[in-house]
Structures are given as C-alpha cells and as structure tokens.
Amino acid sequence: MTTRLYNFNPGPAALPLEVLEEAKETTVQYGGRGISIMEMSHRSKPVEQLAAVTEQLLLELMGLQQDRYRALFMGGGASAQFAMLPLNFLAEGLAADYILSGSFSEKALQEAQFIGSTRKAASTKDEQWQRTPDVSSLQVKADTAYVHMTTNNTIEGSRFNVFPETGDVPLIADMTSDLLGRDIDYRRFSMIYAGAQKNIGPAGITAVIIRKELLERGSKHIPLIWRYATYANNDSLYNTPPVHALYLTNLVLQWTKRQGGVKQLEAVNRAKAALLYDAIDQSGGFYQGIIAKADRSDMNITWRLADKQLERLFVQESEQYGFEGLAGHRSVGGIRASAYNAVPVEACQALADFMTDFQLRHG
Incomplete structure (x- = not known):
C-alpha cells in the first residue's frame, strides 16, 4: 500500500x-x-x-x-x-x-x-x-x-x-x-x-x-x-x-x-494548532503569523515567509517530505495548514518538526 x-x-x-x-x-x-x-x-x-x-x-x-x-x-x-x-x-x-x-x-x-x-x-x-x-x-x-x-x-x-x-x-x-x-x-x-x-x-x-x-x-x-x-x-x-x-x-x-464528541475533538484540535503556532512564534520572525493572536483559528493555521520565492521553496520541499496542501489560497498566497478533525496529531507534529528543520537550512 x-x-x-x-x-x-x-x-x-x-x-x-x-x-x-x-x-x-x-x-x-x-x-x-x-x-x-x-x-x-x-x-x-x-x-x-x-x-x-x-x-x-x-x-x-x-x-x-x-x-x-x-x-x-x-x-x-x-x-x-x-x-x-x-x-x-x-x-x-x-x-x-x-x-x-x-x-x-x-x-x-x-x-x-x-x-x-x-x-x-x-x-x-x-x-x-x-x-x-x-x-x-x-x-x-x-x-x-x-x-x-x-x-x-x-x-x-x-x-x-x-x-x-x-x-x-x-x-x-x-x-x-x-x-x-x-x-x-x-x-x-x-x-x-x-x-x-x-x-x-x-x-x-x-x-x-x-x-x-x-x-x-x-x-x-x-x-x-x-x-x-x-x-x-x-x-x-x-x-x-x-x-x-x-x-x-x-x-x-x-x-x-x-472520538468523544465535539468537546474532546476541540481539545485535540487546540493541541494540534498549538504545535504549529509555537513553531511560528518561536521562529524569531522567520515565520510570520498573519492573524492577530486572539483571533487565530485552530482549523486553518496561516503564515508567511520573507518572500514568495522562499514560500514556493517551502511548499516544494514540504511535498518531498510527504506533506500535501500547504500552499495558501491563490487569492492571498502565503502558507496554510488546515488541521481539521481528521488530521492526526502526528501530522501536525511532523509539520512543526519540518518547519524547524527548514528554518535551520534556509534561515
């Protein structure tokens, strides 16, 4: 398989x-x-x-x-x-x-x-x-x-x-x-x-x-x-x-x-999103969050890099590492990870690790 x-x-x-x-x-x-x-x-x-x-x-x-x-x-x-x-x-x-x-x-x-x-x-x-x-x-x-x-x-x-x-x-x-x-x-x-x-x-x-x-x-x-x-x-x-x-x-x-219903899924979703927002917030500005922190979504995590060329490289490399769908919407660009209910915690942890590794190589 x-x-x-x-x-x-x-x-x-x-x-x-x-x-x-x-x-x-x-x-x-x-x-x-x-x-x-x-x-x-x-x-x-x-x-x-x-x-x-x-x-x-x-x-x-x-x-x-x-x-x-x-x-x-x-x-x-x-x-x-x-x-x-x-x-x-x-x-x-x-x-x-x-x-x-x-x-x-x-x-x-x-x-x-x-x-x-x-x-x-x-x-x-x-x-x-x-x-x-x-x-x-x-x-x-x-x-x-x-x-x-x-x-x-x-x-x-x-x-x-x-x-x-x-x-x-x-x-x-x-x-x-x-x-x-x-x-x-x-x-x-x-x-x-x-x-x-x-x-x-x-x-x-x-x-x-x-x-x-x-x-x-x-x-x-x-x-x-x-x-x-x-x-x-x-x-x-x-x-x-x-x-x-x-x-x-x-x-x-x-x-x-x-899974335990909506309350349990909300707790899991909050933890998944936190993995990615932490990677953004702890990057020293390499990754730049788009939304005011108080209004950030747990479902759709969005961020930018220094320029469009670096964002394209991020998406290209992410695909080589087995990640799918990280390019931002064509109307706004940037990067977007949609971590809906069926996205497992392991996927978000793997993405956070990739983000850290990408910064080490290109920061």
Missing part, C-alpha cells in the same frame, strides 16, 4: 482513515442487499433510514433538540446557501446585516445584494482581515431580517470567539470550516450551514441546521427547489441527493462520536 500523505488540504480535506476503510468495504455491496449504496433509489428504505439516522446523529453531536431543529442535506455547497438564504428570508421592506471577516463572508453578501436590501454590520477589510470584527456590542435594527456571519475564515485563518446578541432577530452562520471542530453553543443560532468537506464528510453534500420556527417563515414566492421547507417536508429527499456522500457523512459523524 502506498504511504499516505500528511493531508493539510483546506477542502476537500482529510477524512478519517478508518472511515475510508469502512467505505471501501461497502462500495460494492451495502447492507447485504446485493448492490452499492450508490446504486440504490433514494426512495428506498435503506436510503430513507440513512437520511433519518444521519440527521439525528448530527443534531445529537451539536447538542440540539430534534423537536426544535431540523438538519437538512443538499447539494450546491455553501456557495449555493449564499443565495438560498436571502431568497428564503430577505423579505421586501427588511434588510439583512452581514458581518464581514474574510473572503467568503464577502461572497455571501454579494449574492444577497442581488436579492434584497443589505447592510455591512461590521467589517475588518480595511485591516486586510487580520482580525475579526468586534461584535460584542453589535446594534441590530428593527428592520433586520437576519444577521449573517462566517464563524471561521478558511482562507485567512481567523475565527470568532465571541458571537453577537441579536435578540429576536435570527443569527445565521456559515460554519463550513469549524462545524463540530470546537464546542460552540449552537442553540444561539437560528440557522447554520456548512459544506461537508472540512469536518463532517466529503465534498458534494451541504448540511443546513435550522430552527423549525424559522422554516415556517420562508418565502412562498420562490421555486420549490429553493425553499428550505421543501427539503424539510421531504426529509432531504425531495430530489435525488448525493447518496454516497450522505453515507460517508454518516460514517464521519459516527467516527466523531467515537
């Missing part, structure tokens, strides 16, 4: 090896039924049961009650949610408030601007996204449809540690890169959405966790396929879902539970 790489890709990202092994064993035949899960009708009992159990498991891991929330599964990634959210809830005469903390929050705002009235509630763009906005005293106006935020910024490597108080106004979050990666009081949010390809499954499926009372407020004047209520009323099976991706998501959620 080929030696597996240390996978720091930002998404599609690392999946637990035991999940991949289990999925491999069931690729040809699922549940003793003579065919693969990929071949089954989404109207069949096994797929209906898979969708129901996966919803229950996700809500359980998030500490949410099934009588108050639904977990829906659909395609299109978080990018589709950027448009679907305002289509459902940005009614005429209201405005949506967007907290801007990085590239993806800007993209969410951009889509909403095609649909209705929006406001920039807070932004740190003029600081090159080096910290997250202070939202501790955010003022929410009476005509606010919802407040939107991106809790962890995949590209920049920052995260919110404080969330705004919005009263009766729905607080809605893109949690694509930190859902189940840290212990958050998810009950504070009326809706959460996340592309699965970071912490909860493979690319191709998107989770939407939404309060039932918010579901009832969705627009009745948009096509059925764009309504959250449609997916809820059909238990995520209104149209053919990415069944295999749903199956893998179920396996990842089972793995998450076996």
Whole structure:
C-alpha cells in the first residue's frame, strides 16, 4: 500500500482513515442487499433510514433538540446557501446585516445584494482581515431580517470567539470550516450551514441546521427547489441527493462520536494548532503569523515567509517530505495548514518538526 500523505488540504480535506476503510468495504455491496449504496433509489428504505439516522446523529453531536431543529442535506455547497438564504428570508421592506471577516463572508453578501436590501454590520477589510470584527456590542435594527456571519475564515485563518446578541432577530452562520471542530453553543443560532468537506464528510453534500420556527417563515414566492421547507417536508429527499456522500457523512459523524464528541475533538484540535503556532512564534520572525493572536483559528493555521520565492521553496520541499496542501489560497498566497478533525496529531507534529528543520537550512 502506498504511504499516505500528511493531508493539510483546506477542502476537500482529510477524512478519517478508518472511515475510508469502512467505505471501501461497502462500495460494492451495502447492507447485504446485493448492490452499492450508490446504486440504490433514494426512495428506498435503506436510503430513507440513512437520511433519518444521519440527521439525528448530527443534531445529537451539536447538542440540539430534534423537536426544535431540523438538519437538512443538499447539494450546491455553501456557495449555493449564499443565495438560498436571502431568497428564503430577505423579505421586501427588511434588510439583512452581514458581518464581514474574510473572503467568503464577502461572497455571501454579494449574492444577497442581488436579492434584497443589505447592510455591512461590521467589517475588518480595511485591516486586510487580520482580525475579526468586534461584535460584542453589535446594534441590530428593527428592520433586520437576519444577521449573517462566517464563524471561521478558511482562507485567512481567523475565527470568532465571541458571537453577537441579536435578540429576536435570527443569527445565521456559515460554519463550513469549524462545524463540530470546537464546542460552540449552537442553540444561539437560528440557522447554520456548512459544506461537508472540512469536518463532517466529503465534498458534494451541504448540511443546513435550522430552527423549525424559522422554516415556517420562508418565502412562498420562490421555486420549490429553493425553499428550505421543501427539503424539510421531504426529509432531504425531495430530489435525488448525493447518496454516497450522505453515507460517508454518516460514517464521519459516527467516527466523531467515537472520538468523544465535539468537546474532546476541540481539545485535540487546540493541541494540534498549538504545535504549529509555537513553531511560528518561536521562529524569531522567520515565520510570520498573519492573524492577530486572539483571533487565530485552530482549523486553518496561516503564515508567511520573507518572500514568495522562499514560500514556493517551502511548499516544494514540504511535498518531498510527504506533506500535501500547504500552499495558501491563490487569492492571498502565503502558507496554510488546515488541521481539521481528521488530521492526526502526528501530522501536525511532523509539520512543526519540518518547519524547524527548514528554518535551520534556509534561515
């Protein structure tokens, strides 16, 4: 068997090896039924049961009650949610408030601007996204449809540690890169959405966790396929879902539970990130952290070197040593290590050691 790489890709990202092994064993035949899960009708009992159990498991891991929330599964990634959210809830005469903390929050705002009235509630763009906005005293106006935020910024490597108080106004979050990666009081949010390809499954499926009372407020004047209520009323099976991706998501959620759940994974993730941040902070400036220390993400660790040539050399050498996915996003450059739930501690230790060795050779 080929030696597996240390996978720091930002998404599609690392999946637990035991999940991949289990999925491999069931690729040809699922549940003793003579065919693969990929071949089954989404109207069949096994797929209906898979969708129901996966919803229950996700809500359980998030500490949410099934009588108050639904977990829906659909395609299109978080990018589709950027448009679907305002289509459902940005009614005429209201405005949506967007907290801007990085590239993806800007993209969410951009889509909403095609649909209705929006406001920039807070932004740190003029600081090159080096910290997250202070939202501790955010003022929410009476005509606010919802407040939107991106809790962890995949590209920049920052995260919110404080969330705004919005009263009766729905607080809605893109949690694509930190859902189940840290212990958050998810009950504070009326809706959460996340592309699965970071912490909860493979690319191709998107989770939407939404309060039932918010579901009832969705627009009745948009096509059925764009309504959250449609997916809820059909238990995520209104149209053919990415069944295999749903199956893998179920396996990842089972793995998450076996690890001890979100609290235990948060502790491990904090230790993994500390290995890399220590290598940065103790390098005497050879490695330069990008984000203010108080706002650093445990999921996406970002840094720079003295110049682009040295950064290219770092990436080239890292690949020779078995590291994958360390080049920063093409829009910002630099170096980025995405240490999601399935990235083992050993991978982060190996990267920290490589960073020290690289500095000794090129510093």
